[in-house]
Amino acid sequence: MEPTLLGRIGYAFVSLFVITNYGLLLIGSMARISAKVQGRVGQPVWQPYIDIIKSSAKRNAIGHGVMFYLGPVFRLAGGIGTYMFIPAVFGSVVFRNFSDSGDLLLVMYFIFFGQLGMALGAGEGGHPYSAIGVSRGLAQMTAFEVPFALSVIAVAVQYGTLDINAIVAAQQGGFARWTLATNPLAVVAAIIAFLGMSGHNPFSVVIAPQEIPIGPPTEYQSNLLGMLQTNRAIFNGAKLVLYMNLFFGGATNIVAMVIKTFLIYFVNVFVGQAFPRFRTDQSIRFFLGVPTLIGIASVIIAVI
Amino acid sequence: MSDKRLKPAPLANEGLPPEERGLFCDAAPREYEPARGAWENFLNWARSESLWLLGFGTGCGAIELRPLMTSRFDMYRYGIQPRPTPRQSSVFVIGGYASVKTLKRIVRSYEQMMGPKFVVALGSCTINGGMYWDSYNTIKRIDQYIPVDVYIAGCMPRPEALLAGFQELKRIIKAGDGEGQNEYARNFDWYKANQKKVIKDWNMPDYNW
Numbered sequence: 001m002e003p004t005l006l007g008r009i010g011y012a013f014v015s016l017f018v019i020t021n022y023g024l025l026l027i028g029s030m031a032r033i034s035a036k037v038q039g040r041v042g043q044p045v046w047q048p049y050i051d052i053i054k055s056s057a058k059r060n061a062i063g064h065g066v067m068f069y070l071g072p073v074f075r076l077a078g079g080i081g082t083y084m085f086i087p088a089v090f091g092s093v094v095f096r097n098f099s100d101s102g103d104l105l106l107v108m109y110f111i112f113f114g115q116l117g118m119a120l121g122a123g124e125g126g127h128p129y130s131a132i133g134v135s136r137g138l139a140q141m142t143a144f145e146v147p148f149a150l151s152v153i154a155v156a157v158q159y160g161t162l163d164i165n166a167i168v169a170a171q172q173g174g175f176a177r178w179t180l181a182t183n184p185l186a187v188v189a190a191i192i193a194f195l196g197m198s199g200h201n202p203f204s205v206v207i208a209p210q211e212i213p214i215g216p217p218t219e220y221q222s223n224l225l226g227m228l229q230t231n232r233a234i235f236n237g238a239k240l241v242l243y244m245n246l247f248f249g250g251a252t253n254i255v256a257m258v259i260k261t262f263l264i265y266f267v268n269v270f271v272g273q274a275f276p277r278f279r280t281d282q283s284i285r286f287f288l289g290v291p292t293l294i295g296i297a298s299v300i301i302a303v304i
Numbered sequence: 305m306s307d308k309r310l311k312p313a314p315l316a317n318e319g320l321p322p323e324e325r326g327l328f329c330d331a332a333p334r335e336y337e338p339a340r341g342a343w344e345n346f347l348n349w350a351r352s353e354s355l356w357l358l359g360f361g362t363g364c365g366a367i368e369l370r371p372l373m374t375s376r377f378d379m380y381r382y383g384i385q386p387r388p389t390p391r392q393s394s395v396f397v398i399g400g401y402a403s404v405k406t407l408k409r410i411v412r413s414y415e416q417m418m419g420p421k422f423v424v425a426l427g428s429c430t431i432n433g434g435m436y437w438d439s440y441n442t443i444k445r446i447d448q449y450i451p452v453d454v455y456i457a458g459c460m461p462r463p464e465a466l467l468a469g470f471q472e473l474k475r476i477i478k479a480g481d482g483e484g485q486n487e488y489a490r491n492f493d494w495y496k497a498n499q500k501k502v503i504k505d506w507n508m509p510d511y512n513w
Binding site: 031035039040043044047050051053057058059060129214217218221222225 | 354
């Protein structure tokens with residue numbers, strides 16, 4: 001039975017709750033795995049929860065104006081908006097979210113909406129490191145956008161639709177029907193773009209935590225920082241689910257979703273632990289070089 | 305959260321040129337009442353399990369912080385991690401001797417941190433001046449200038465001693481005694497007078513919020 005609009009909104013909250021917790025645990029477990037690679041014990045898996053509670057429990061906070069407060073709001077809206085238009089589990093009523101025809105374009109827009117809002121907010125913070133972080137972030141974003149957009153175009157051409165549900169439906173029926181098997185070049189270009197999108201090594205210079213220029217959130221503290229940390233989990237989950245749907249055959253149940261997204265995210269850790277960091281100019285040159293060529297090749301293959 | 309404004313009189317900011325005084329805050333810090341009962345205990349538990357260090361090396365003792373991040377000592381497993389900006393960090397580690405010039409930065413950074421905030425002072429120099437006890441430009445006792453929660457004695461204290469100190473800080477926070485922010489607000493005039501006594505070129509706002 002088709003749920004009512006109110007029912008769908010209720011399900012969307014359930015879906016959002018699940019992805020938030022999953023995203024937080026994913027960040028925690030990946031930090032733990034990275035620590036093991038470095039021969040450390042590492043932080044507890046639930047550390048992201050404690051950090052968010054701690055940030056939100058700060059007794060005072062300072063503001064720098066309206067736009068400063070709106071920055072994290074835009075960021076959170078971008079994260080939730082991205083997730084809300086992607087079907088997390090194919091065929092599920094609860095995890096269908098608000099996916100509809102043409103949602104692929106909307107999702108691509110939403111992925112960058114948050115970062116632009118954050119740029120405005122961080123700019124009003126007035127801290128020079130915020131401005132440096134924003135300019136680095138936007139430059140890198142512009143660069144990885146090219147291979148990512150090319151691979152999405154290849155997928156859209158291949159399946160002849162911009163509806164994520166239809167793309168997942170076309171990939172059902174075994175590994176041989178996944179985009180990974182039918183157009184591997186598009187997947188390679190997209191995964192390389194994903195490395196830039198997630199901000200792990202070698203593309204971690206934008207948000208370099210624990211170093212002097214921490215990036216756009218330099219001035220953010222207390223509950224605003226808590227919002228940004230929560231958004232990080234939601235946004236990560238949304239991107240992973242999008243990649244799973246476009247390239248890895250989607251998921252028909254939540255266990256398959258968890259396994260596939262975990263493995264996609266693991267690519268980040270795998271690459272990040274093996275390679276040192278690029279400077280921004282190096283990463284721009286990198287993205288506009290081989291990954292872009294692979295992306296163009298994937299579009300040509302899809303057209304032929 | 306209820307709070308009371310103890311010092312309604314605005315700060316003069318006399319160290320600044322007149323045209324710049326309006327750009328900075330002129331209100332003294334105020335006290336924040338903790339929440340009550342089990343809720344505050346829960347929040348204190350979260351605060352103690354997520355200690356973000358302000359990674360400013362304010363003295364030679366900061367060199368003992370670096371091994372803590374490495375795989376041998378690994379402070380991350382205790383929920384401790386460095387943070388580059390005072391806005392986001394909750395623990396200020398005073399790394400040994402503080403020259404008068406550094407004290408100025410220490411005060412500015414400490415005041416910019418969001419409360420509840422905690423201070424760990426390491427090395428003998430922060431307790432009684434240590435080997436710099438008769439130096440002309442270092443201060444002897446850091447707790448005359450900012451409130452200190454934990455001292456770690458030694459010259460230098462080993463990283464193990466630092467980890468033990470952080471465990472002690474966790475115990476203090478969980479017991480609800482980590483109220484340095486309120487102590488600073490309550491005794492603001494006394495701290496400010498002490499600071500101004502040693503910092504001769506006072507060219508910053510009286511309170512860096």
